[in-house]
Amino acid sequence: MHTEGDVTRIVRSWLRTDEHESAERVIADVLALLDTATAPVLVARAEDRRRVNMFAKLAIAAAAVAVLAVVGINALPSSNLVGGPPASTSPSLASTPPEAAATPTYSEILPGSFIIPWQQLQIHLTMPAGWGSFFDGTGIEKIPRDGLDPKMSLWVNDVTYVATDVCGGRPNEGLVKVGPRVEDLTTALANQVGIQRSGPTDEVLGGYPAKRFVLTQPTGCSGTEGRQIWANGPMTGGLGLWLVDGATATIHVVDVKGHRLVIASADRGSPAEDVVQLNGIVASIDIEGRVVPLAVGRHSLTVDGVPFSFSVSTHTDDGWADYGGVSINKSISGPQTAEGIIYWTGFPDGAHTDPCGQMLRLQVGSSAADVAEAVAIAPGIELVERPSDVTVGGRPAKHVVVIVREDVGCDPGYFFSWYETRGGPFWGRTYPGDTINVWIVDVDGTRLFIASEIHRDDYPGASGPDVLTETEKTRLDRLEQEIQQIVDSIRFE
Amino acid sequence: MLACGRGVDTELVIRAQGGDKGAYGLVVTEVADRYLAVARRILRDIDLAEDATQQALLAIWQDLPQLRDPALFDAWSYRLLVRACYAEGRKQRRWAPNLRLLPVDRPVADDGLSSVVDRDQLERGFRRLSLDHRTVVVLHHYLDLPLERVAEICGIPVGTAHSRLHHAMRVLQAALDADSRPAAREVI
Numbered sequence: 281m282h283t284e285g286d287v288t289r290i291v292r293s294w295l296r297t298d299e300h301e302s303a304e305r306v307i308a309d310v311l312a313l314l315d316t317a318t319a320p321v322l323v324a325r326a327e328d329r330r331r332v333n334m335f336a337k338l339a340i341a342a343a344a345v346a347v348l349a350v351v352g353i354n355a356l357p358s359s360n361l362v363g364g365p366p367a368s369t370s371p372s373l374a375s376t377p378p379e380a381a382a383t384p385t386y387s388e389i390l391p392g393s394f395i396i397p398w399q400q401l402q403i404h405l406t407m408p409a410g411w412g413s414f415f416d417g418t419g420i421e422k423i424p425r426d427g428l429d430p431k432m433s434l435w436v437n438d439v440t441y442v443a444t445d446v447c448g449g450r451p452n453e454g455l456v457k458v459g460p461r462v463e464d465l466t467t468a469l470a471n472q473v474g475i476q477r478s479g480p481t482d483e484v485l486g487g488y489p490a491k492r493f494v495l496t497q498p499t500g501c502s503g504t505e506g507r508q509i510w511a512n513g514p515m516t517g518g519l520g521l522w523l524v525d526g527a528t529a530t531i532h533v534v535d536v537k538g539h540r541l542v543i544a545s546a547d548r549g550s551p552a553e554d555v556v557q558l559n560g561i562v563a564s565i566d567i568e569g570r571v572v573p574l575a576v577g578r579h580s581l582t583v584d585g586v587p588f589s590f591s592v593s594t595h596t597d598d599g600w601a602d603y604g605g606v607s608i609n610k611s612i613s614g615p616q617t618a619e620g621i622i623y624w625t626g627f628p629d630g631a632h633t634d635p636c637g638q639m640l641r642l643q644v645g646s647s648a649a650d651v652a653e654a655v656a657i658a659p660g661i662e663l664v665e666r667p668s669d670v671t672v673g674g675r676p677a678k679h680v681v682v683i684v685r686e687d688v689g690c691d692p693g694y695f696f697s698w699y700e701t702r703g704g705p706f707w708g709r710t711y712p713g714d715t716i717n718v719w720i721v722d723v724d725g726t727r728l729f730i731a732s733e734i735h736r737d738d739y740p741g742a743s744g745p746d747v748l749t750e751t752e753k754t755r756l757d758r759l760e761q762e763i764q765q766i767v768d769s770i771r772f773e
Numbered sequence: 774m775l776a777c778g779r780g781v782d783t784e785l786v787i788r789a790q791g792g793d794k795g796a797y798g799l800v801v802t803e804v805a806d807r808y809l810a811v812a813r814r815i816l817r818d819i820d821l822a823e824d825a826t827q828q829a830l831l832a833i834w835q836d837l838p839q840l841r842d843p844a845l846f847d848a849w850s851y852r853l854l855v856r857a858c859y860a861e862g863r864k865q866r867r868w869a870p871n872l873r874l875l876p877v878d879r880p881v882a883d884d885g886l887s888s889v890v891d892r893d894q895l896e897r898g899f900r901r902l903s904l905d906h907r908t909v910v911v912l913h914h915y916l917d918l919p920l921e922r923v924a925e926i927c928g929i930p931v932g933t934a935h936s937r938l939h940h941a942m943r944v945l946q947a948a949l950d951a952d953s954r955p956a957a958r959e960v961i
Contacts, residue, residue: 287946288914294895295814295915303805306823310801310830314794712903 406564447474486567591769652678898948
């Protein structure tokens with residue numbers, strides 16, 4: 281247990297580590313611009329300065345990505361993976377988070393399907409019990425029975441640099457850039473020295489051809505700090521795959537219609553039954569659901585057995601994209617964002633408005649009214665519109681609107697993770713300032729849960745220095761209108 | 774104590790206000806490393822931090838004539854830097870990588886930051902904080918600015934700065950405590 285003084289001292293020390301920033305590139309760009317421009321316009325994005333290839337750029341921009349996994353004693357998340365506060369056994373209707381909220385924990389994945397969104401793909405996994413999500417749901421780890429470090433994980437990678445000699449030279453040096461193609465990486469891995477390797481072996485993963493490598497770090501090379509096999513994203517970020525002595529990584533380099541997908545799993549001495557589980561998870565992988573821009577017009581889908589359709593009226597080049605039927609998203613400020621999301625799921629009876637995954641679970645009744653009330657009193661929010669009776673697609677529904685006011689420490693997601701019947705705590709992230717509209721529609725006894733989320737920095741009560749331009753405000757206003765139009769356009773078949 | 778307290782030569786600021794690009798170039802050279810360090814600590818991403826620093830330095834140049842008291846350059850420019858960090862932070866709001874940094878070659882500090890795991894937990898805890906909270910922590914605990922100045926830079930009441938700092942430190946404490954473990958380490 282750390283005292284307040286301990287924490288202050290540790291945080292201050294931590295902030296002062298790695299003080300080696302050099303702004304040479306920034307200075308050069310700024311000075312060049314001073315000579316040529318009268319208005320401050322970015323002449324080079326950081327990615328351009330670093331000459332990160334397009335694949336990496338897209339990876340950084342568009343996906344929730346697990347970019348570091350070190351199978352080492354000191355490196356993996358530890359006991360906080362184990363559970364966290366138990367689910368409340370009584371209704372918690374407090375408008376402020378319970379004390380437990382101050383202790384962020386990873387979410388244990390409930391057995392069933394789990395989706396890892398990756399660039400324009402979705403990786404579906406079938407999960408057994410006893411696993412947790414990490415990196416905002418973009419990777420998984422076996423929750424250790426002993427409460428110590430996890431020994432087994434699986435995640436998706438954005439490989440940009442590969443070590444030529446894992447064990448030679450100084451630790452973690454000698455990385456060379458690797459191209460974006462499947463063969464670029466497989467060749468680099470096949471030529472890598474200083475590591476025990478088998479492969480490449482042909483395989484099929486998720487319905488696509490793949491190459492598999494199994495890498496084992498020889499003892500006496502890396503000790504407990506680990507040696508870097510590759511880097512994800514910028515090389516200087518210290519991110520990527522690292523292995524400690526005796527650890528093993530299995531690499532799947534998948535060719536998804538010319539698009540390289542790298543899935544890695546790592547293990548350092550897990551029990552045999554855990555290995556069996558991991559193999560089962562890998563075997564369950566299904567790769568699908570490319571993000572598809574939605575054409576103007578009507579689109580149909582079925583959620584939890586409920587068929588319905590909705591209309592999109594904006595142009596495709598500035599429009600909504602379908603994320604595998606789980607949600608439709610729209611970005612109005614570039615590929616790194618999705619300022620507007622409409623998300624839909626069914627929910628069987630039980631607690632499926634599940635703020636913070638299992639951390640702040642509310643015991644919610646099964647009726648639409650119960651769910652709406654639960655949303656209205658969720659921790660960290662301000663109620664904007666109380667639950668009211670509306671109709672969606674001609675069916676009775678409850679509607680409630682909230683604004684996220686406080687980061688209550690959910691993980692994954694900063695505020696709220698809706699339980700997704702097809703994929704666990706799927707909802708990406710919510711932030712203070714997000715406006716969430718929820719409609720719970722009763723369709724012949726089946727309840728359909730529809731939520732939209734939009735972020736604005738000028739939300740009422742915002743106290744930071746952020747200011748939206750008039751153009752941004754106009755675009756956000758229009759986005760809000762589009763969301764309402766889409767919901768209004770819903771028809772049940 | 775970091776370089777924040779050193780301040781930028783007021784004469785250079787005055788010359789830059791008059792349109793002297795050479796003078797502003799010297800200002801940029803003086804402050805850029807420090808601003809990048811602050812931005813990186815707030816944003817936890819070197820690419821975003823570089824972009825934020827660049828945007829801030831350009832915004833400072835553009836708005837410099839509006840600065841009434843050149844002696845207040847530091848506080849004023851930090852405000853623009855923080856604003857640029859917010860703007861960049863917006864770009865990683867959704868579907869952005871939740872990067873987890875693992876410093877490998879850094880010396881182990883002898884002050885409680887005793888393991889890579891501590892740093893990892895701090896990193897994770899810090900990333901859970903909003904930009905509002907991160908900014909207050911960095912300005913106060915990294916730049917050693919008093920909360921009154923932090924509040925001024927962020928454009929918030931002093932009480933809010935206190936509140937944000939308190940909340941942030943609680944989250945970081947929780948992150949550290951959540952990872953408390955037996956002293957004996959497992960050997961593979």
